[in-house]
Every structure is written in structure tokens, then in C-alpha cells.
Amino acid sequence: MPQEILATFNVRRLSILDPDGNVDEALMPELPDAELRRMYEMMVLLRTYDNRALALQREGRLGTYPPSFGQEAAQIGSAFALKPTDWVFPSFREVGIHLTLGYPIAQLYQYWAGDERGQRGPDHLNIFPFCVSVGTHLPHAVGAALAARYRKDPVAVAVFFGDGATSKGDFHEAFNMAGALNAPVVFVCQNNQWAISIPVREQTAAATLAQKAFGYGFEGIQVDGNDVLAVYRGVKEALDRARDGGGPTFVECLTYRMADHTTADDAARYRPPEEVASWRERDPLLRLERFLARRGLWDEAYRNQVQEQVQQTVDAGVRAMEEIPPPERSDLFTYTAAAPTPRQAAQLEES
Amino acid sequence: MPHLNMVQAINQALAQEMERDDRVVLLGEDIGKDGGVFRVTEGLWERFGAERVIDTPLSESGIVGTAIGMAAYGLRPVPEIQFLGFAYAALDQIFTHAARIRNRSRGRYSCPMVIRTPYGGGIKAPELHEESSEALFCHMPGIKVVVPSGPYHAKGLLLQALRDPDPVLFLEPTRLYRMIREEVPEGEYTIPLGKARVVREGKQVTVVSWGSMLERVLKAVGPEAEVIDLMTLSPFDAETVLASVRKTGRAVVVQEAPKTGGFGAEIVATIAEEAILYLRGPVLRVAAPDVTMPLPKLIDAYLPTMDHISNAVQEVLRY
Numbered sequence: 193m194p195q196e197i198l199a200t201f202n203v204r205r206l207s208i209l210d211p212d213g214n215v216d217e218a219l220m221p222e223l224p225d226a227e228l229r230r231m232y233e234m235m236v237l238l239r240t241y242d243n244r245a246l247a248l249q250r251e252g253r254l255g256t257y258p259p260s261f262g263q264e265a266a267q268i269g270s271a272f273a274l275k276p277t278d279w280v281f282p283s284f285r286e287v288g289i290h291l292t293l294g295y296p297i298a299q300l301y302q303y304w305a306g307d308e309r310g311q312r313g314p315d316h317l318n319i320f321p322f323c324v325s326v327g328t329h330l331p332h333a334v335g336a337a338l339a340a341r342y343r344k345d346p347v348a349v350a351v352f353f354g355d356g357a358t359s360k361g362d363f364h365e366a367f368n369m370a371g372a373l374n375a376p377v378v379f380v381c382q383n384n385q386w387a388i389s390i391p392v393r394e395q396t397a398a399a400t401l402a403q404k405a406f407g408y409g410f411e412g413i414q415v416d417g418n419d420v421l422a423v424y425r426g427v428k429e430a431l432d433r434a435r436d437g438g439g440p441t442f443v444e445c446l447t448y449r450m451a452d453h454t455t456a457d458d459a460a461r462y463r464p465p466e467e468v469a470s471w472r473e474r475d476p477l478l479r480l481e482r483f484l485a486r487r488g489l490w491d492e493a494y495r496n497q498v499q500e501q502v503q504q505t506v507d508a509g510v511r512a513m514e515e516i517p518p519p520e521r522s523d524l525f526t527y528t529a530a531a532p533t534p535r536q537a538a539q540l541e542e543s
Numbered sequence: 544m545p546h547l548n549m550v551q552a553i554n555q556a557l558a559q560e561m562e563r564d565d566r567v568v569l570l571g572e573d574i575g576k577d578g579g580v581f582r583v584t585e586g587l588w589e590r591f592g593a594e595r596v597i598d599t600p601l602s603e604s605g606i607v608g609t610a611i612g613m614a615a616y617g618l619r620p621v622p623e624i625q626f627l628g629f630a631y632a633a634l635d636q637i638f639t640h641a642a643r644i645r646n647r648s649r650g651r652y653s654c655p656m657v658i659r660t661p662y663g664g665g666i667k668a669p670e671l672h673e674e675s676s677e678a679l680f681c682h683m684p685g686i687k688v689v690v691p692s693g694p695y696h697a698k699g700l701l702l703q704a705l706r707d708p709d710p711v712l713f714l715e716p717t718r719l720y721r722m723i724r725e726e727v728p729e730g731e732y733t734i735p736l737g738k739a740r741v742v743r744e745g746k747q748v749t750v751v752s753w754g755s756m757l758e759r760v761l762k763a764v765g766p767e768a769e770v771i772d773l774m775t776l777s778p779f780d781a782e783t784v785l786a787s788v789r790k791t792g793r794a795v796v797v798q799e800a801p802k803t804g805g806f807g808a809e810i811v812a813t814i815a816e817e818a819i820l821y822l823r824g825p826v827l828r829v830a831a832p833d834v835t836m837p838l839p840k841l842i843d844a845y846l847p848t849m850d851h852i853s854n855a856v857q858e859v860l861r862y
């Protein structure tokens with residue numbers, strides 16, 4: 193008997209904008225000029241927010257902080273694809289999503305300064321708190337997606353995680369559950385190619401992360417994660433499909449962590465400076481600038497104006513953060529459960 | 544009043560709450576078409592449909608993690624873990640997320656869900672099917688641990704757990720599933736969480752127990768003993784225990800689990816802190832030895848017996 197081929201898979205890669213800012217018009221998503229400029233403004237905001245966080249950390253005003261430097265397109269492109277009613281399950285390195293959706297900057301800094309109250313998002317946003325335990329939040333997104341479908345809400349769920357997270361059991365349990373139950377969920381991997389000191393080629397023997405989805409019965413696609421238009425298009429198509437009952441999709445955004453893992457890390461110990469330098473040339477922000485300039489949507493005056501505005505926004509966020517009074521001791525107890533146990537009530541009285 | 548066993552009482556509670564509250568959905572391995580390996584969810588898939596009684600892949604962490612997301616979205620999921628020993632694969636979800644999401648989100652999200660799972664020894668099952676590791680969960684703030692000891696209490700406690708705003712681990716003593724039949728009212732009723740009950744009054748010694756051990760305690764002790772069924776381990780009802788110990792001046796705690804670090808230790812410590820001046824002698828623990836749960840051939844050498852219990856009671860009565 194001849195051998196049969198039972199299944200074959202093709203992993204697509206989507207890229208729209210090249211490093212010089214040339215765009216593939218056939219793939220260009222429909223975005224009005226004002227939206228293109230807003231994307232740019234959000235990317236500048238994220239970078240400025242990020243740099244300020246590093247400065248605040250050096251001054252001892254923030255604790256350990258994980259920068260987003262280099263991943264602006266992957267984050268902002270994803271955020272633009274979301275509808276306000278969609279649910280978001282972030283890891284800890286996607287504040288670009290928060291900033292785009294309007295999460296208060298003061299609260300983001302407040303959280304990284306070690307104040308849990310920063311995690312209480314505004315009620316109109318469906319953003320789950322940061323998940324510090326890598327990759328363990330993926331099943332939550334599947335659950336929220338199934339709940340939304342049960343309620344017949346026109347909602348899709350997006351969950352964000354890094355390349356390191358793809359090695360966790362919960363990644364696989366969530367992918368499998370989502371495929372088996374056809375959950376309206378989009379898995380978005382920020383493949384920044386490093387999990388602290390472990391490069392992605394040591395994280396897995398697979399040639400791409402995207403291909404892992406096929407093992408669970410749905411499509412995985414790789415997008416150029418430094419191309420905000422490709423990220424936007426890839427994530428948006430996946431979210432639309434989820435909302436239309438088409439089930440889960442995995443979008444791998446191939447990007448690069450240009451900074452240290454966190455402020456407590458020194459990446460020079462484990463990765464060559466030439467590698468970092470080569471990615472500087474693929475800076476997602478530069479690429480969008482070049483594209484916008486070609487469209488007549490960007491010049492130095494506009495850039496200066498954006499930078500000034502963003503600076504003011506970030507300054508105001510820092511000031512607001514520093515005006516927040518420190519938490520009370522009673523705050524330890526308030527949210528452990530809806531009501532304190534008798535012992536907790538007694539412990540609250542002691543001090 | 545109908546006489547039901549615990550399987551039937553739990554099934555009735557689930558059905559009634561699903562009827563009353565469309566937020567309640569069940570998920571787990573083999574719980575739908577098959578009605579669960581112990582038939583606890585029998586008939587619910589037919590009655591409420593596959594959207595509310597979800598047959599999942601074999602994926603304990605995935606089941607609990609999915610339930611957490613459902614709860615955050617506003618449902619009241621009831622994940623079933625087929626046996627407590629397999630909840631070890633879901634400990635990360637329970638400890639890292641279910642027990643903490645209210646705190647982490649400062650009250651924006653909560654996790655009202657009931658993790659149901661058969662627990663305890665004596666059912667001639669393979670390895671990891673008979674664990675009694677309740678103490679692990681009692682150490683984690685943010686999750687309640689409830690253990691019924693018979694059909695009547697199983698129904699009332701489960702209905703209350705299903706209405707609790709926070710996660711509850713509901714441990715169903717497997718050995719008792721079909722052993723005890725009791726009158727169980729057909730209508731809804733709830734039994735508060737965090738409250739113990741005095742099963743039998745006595746004057747000379749307090750015997751504290753829960754779950755499947757209670758059945759042995761009641762057979763092993765005489766009228767001198769005041770028997771307390773904790774029903775909820777976390778948070779446990781210290782007041783009822785202390786009031787009894789202040790009256791009797793003696794105490795024995797009976798648990799099925801290994802002795803060291805078991806939940807009995809917490810009760811003994813509480814008595815030592817709050818009622819030591821009322822004691823006439825040592826407080827004793829009856830527990831399994833600190834060994835790995837054996838397979839059925841050695842189960843009788845492992846589980847506390849009626850003799851162990853009555854000997855401990857006689858011992859403290861000497862003081």
C-alpha cells in the first residue's frame with residue numbers, strides 16, 4: 193500500500209510594510225489617515241512612557257520594570273484591532289494595549305511602583321490584570337470566550353504572551369481547549385525572540401511558533417511584528433473570524449526585545465551587541481515614520497508636536513501617580529474575599 | 544421525604560441551581576453524555592444541553608483555568624476534577640489565579656466557582672484516586688474548602704457554595720457517595736459555609752472531624768463524646784470547637800489525611816492558643832501515618848480505624 197499524506201499545513205507570513213516604509217498596497221488595511229497618525233502617536237507614547245519608566249526606576253521611584261522597547265508595533269497594531277467590547281488578557285509586557293485603550297498612565301506607573309491598586313482598571317475596559325506567572329493566563333481567555341459565546345455577546349477575546357510562554361503546559365491546554373470547543377479567542381504571541389536569556393531557538397525545536405496551532409486544529413499565522421500594519425491586519429482578521437463563530441486563531445508577531453528583559457537584567461551577558469544593532473535598523477517606529485512621510489502624513493514639525501504632546505501626557509501621568517496616597521494596612525484584607533473570615537477580621541484589628 | 548444517597552443529593556442541588564440561575568455551567572471530563580464517572584451529573588446534559596454541561600478534553604489545568612475565565616466574565620462555573628489526585632495538575636490555576644484574582648484586580652474581577660471533586664480513601668481504586676490532601680488548600684487565602692459528611696448536608700452546603708461570591712473547593716467523600724442514605728428535602732435549602740455543627744452532644748470529650756471520618760467517629764465513640772462535624776474547613780468555625788472544648792476540657796481531632804501538616808494541626812493549635820487553660824490533658828490527633836497513600840491491599844493499615852478513634856478517646860479520658 194502506498195503511504196498516504198493525511199494532513200499538510202502551510203504557515204503563512206504576513207508583512208505589509210518593509211523597513212524602508214514601502215507598503216504592499218494590495219494588503220494595505222483600510223485605515224483613514226487620522227487612524228494611521230493615531231497609531232504613530234500611540235507608538236511614540238509607548239516609547240516615551242517606557243523611557244520614563246526606566247528613568248523612574250533608576251531614581252528608585254518604580255520597582256522592577258519590563259520595557260516594551262522594540263515591540264511597539266506588535267502592541268499598538270494589536271490594540272487597534274480590538275473593539276471596545278472585546279476582552280483582553282495581557283501578560284506583563286503589553287502596556288501599549290493599555291495605553292491605546294485609555295488605561296490611566298498614572299495607574300500603570302502605580303502598579304510598577306508596587307501598588308496593587310494600579311491593577312484595578314476602569315470599569316468600561318475589559319482588561320484583565322497583568323499575569324506575572326508566565327503563560328498561565330491563556331486558559332482564562334478561553335473561558336471568557338466561551339462565556340461570551342454562551343451569552344451570545346458579539347465579543348472576541350485576545351490573549352497576549354511571549355515566546356517563552358509557548359513552552360508552558362497551560363499554553364497547550366488552552367490551545368487544545370480552544371480548538372476542541374471552538375472558542376472565539378485570538379492568541380497573540382509577542383515573539384521578541386528572548387525569554388530572559390533563552391533565545392527562541394532554544395525554547396523550541398519548531399521552525400516557527402505559529403505552526404504549533406495546527407496541532408490543535410486551527411490556523412497559526414506569523415506576522416512581521418515590527419510592521420504595525422501587518423500586526424493590525426493579522427489580529428483584526430483573527431478577531432473578526434472569532435466574532436463570526438470561526439473559532440480560534442494564533443497570531444505570532446515576530447519582533448525583537450531591544451531592551452534588557454527587565455531593569456534587573458543585563459542582556460549583554462547573554463546576547464551579542466551586533467544582534468541588537470541589526471534590529472535597530474528594523475525599528476518599528478522608524479518604519480512607520482518613513483511610510484507616513486511618503487504619504488505626506490509626517491514631517492519634522494509634526495514629529496516635534498507629537499513628542500511634545502506625549503511628553504506632557506506622560507508628565508501628567510507621573511505627577512498623578514505621585515499624588516496617590518500610599519495604601520492603608522487595611523487594604524491588605526479588603527480583597528482577599530468578598531467578606532473577611534472571623535480570623536481575618538481579628539487580624540485586621542491587630543497591628 | 545425521599546431517602547437519597549450523596550450522589551443523588553448533589554445531582555439534585557446542581558439541577559436545582561441550574562434551573563434557578565442560568566449563570567451556572569458545568570465543565571469537566573466525562574460529565575456530559577456519560578453523566579460523570581460516579582454519575583453525579585447524570586441527566587444534566589440531556590436536561591440543560593451541551594452549552595451548560597460541557598464535556599471537556601482531558602485537561603485539569605485547562606478546565607480550572609477555563610472556569611476562571613468564565614467566572615471573571617460573569618458566569619458561575621462548576622468545574623469537576625475527576626479525582627482530587629488529579630487536581631494537583633490544576634494547583635497552579637487554583638493557587639495562582641482562582642484564589643487571588645479578586646485581590647489582584649482589587650475587586651474588579653472575582654472568581655465565583657465551585658470546584659467539585661471526589662476525595663478520600665477506601666474505594667478500591669488505583670493510585671491517586673483516593674487522596675485526602677485538603678490541608679494544602681486550607682493554607683491558601685482566598686479559597687474556601689467545604690467537606691460534606693452525608694447527603695443532607697451535601698445538598699445544602701453545595702447550594703450555598705454555588706451562591707458564594709468566591710471560589711469554593713467542594714470535596715465529596717467518595718467512600719460515602721452511596722453508603723449513607725438520608726432524608727433530603729426536595730425543595731431548596733442552604734447550609735451556611737464557615738459553620739460547624741454539633742452532631743451529638745456529650746460532656747467529657749470533644750471529638751472534631753469531617754467528611755468520611757465522621758461516619759467512623761459516630762460508630763466508635765460513646766455518649767461521653769461531643770462530636771463536631773466541621774463541614775467547612777476553610778474558614779473553619781473555631782467558635783463552635785472552642786465552646787465545646789471549654790465545656791468538656793478534652794479534645795481529639797480525627798482526620799483521614801497524614802498527620803504532619805494536616806488540617807487537624809490547625810485545630811489543635813487554635814485550641815492551644817485560645818482554650819489551653821480549660822484543658823485537662825493533651826489534645827490528640829488520630830490521623831493516617833506520614834506515608835504515601837497506599838493501594839487497596841494496605842488501605843486498612845493506613846486509614847484511621849474505629850479502634851484508633853476509641854483508643855484516643857479513652858486515652859484523653861484518663862486525665
Ligand SMILES: Cc1ncc(C[n+]2csc(CCOP(=O)(O)OP(=O)(O)O)c2C)c(N)n1
Nearest residue numbers: 285324325326354355356357384386387388
Ligand atoms: C511561570 C513562570 N516562570 C518563570 C518566571 C520568571 N520569568 C519572568 S519573565 C520570564 C521570561 C518570559 O519570556 P517570554 O514569555 O518570552 O516573555 P517576555 O519576557 O520576552 O516578554 C521568566 C522566565 C515567571 N514569571 N513565571
Ligand SMILES: [Mg+2]
Nearest residue numbers: 354355386387
Ligand atoms: Mg520573549
